[in-house]
Amino acid sequence: MASAGSDLMSVDWRVRLDDAWQRIGFDRGVQGNLDPVYPLAGWDVALRGARDVLARAAGRVGHVFNLGHGVMPETDPEILKRLVDTVHAETAR
Numbered sequence: 001m002a003s004a005g006s007d008l009m010s011v012d013w014r015v016r017l018d019d020a021w022q023r024i025g026f027d028r029g030v031q032g033n034l035d036p037v038y039p040l041a042g043w044d045v046a047l048r049g050a051r052d053v054l055a056r057a058a059g060r061v062g063h064v065f066n067l068g069h070g071v072m073p074e075t076d077p078e079i080l081k082r083l084v085d086t087v088h089a090e091t092a093r
Helices: 017-024 043-057 077-091
Strands: 008-010 029-031
Touching (some): 017 029, 043 077
Parallel strands (some): 008 029
């Protein structure tokens, strides 16, 4: 897929972010990849998952944090808001 020439690749939750970045090259951006089920499991699970994604991104420029494949309809919007706030707080420079 990287050979198609895009500047940014979207990665779902089934591929670890750091592995995906190694496969496509660190010169491209990566979007993803929190498992969309994590927010359904509650705040503690969502937070652990988000921190894992951020750790795998390792502060690299070009990471766009998001769910690996959209929001499940049953997801509590408050958990999503908390995720956004946490990602902003933990990645602010």
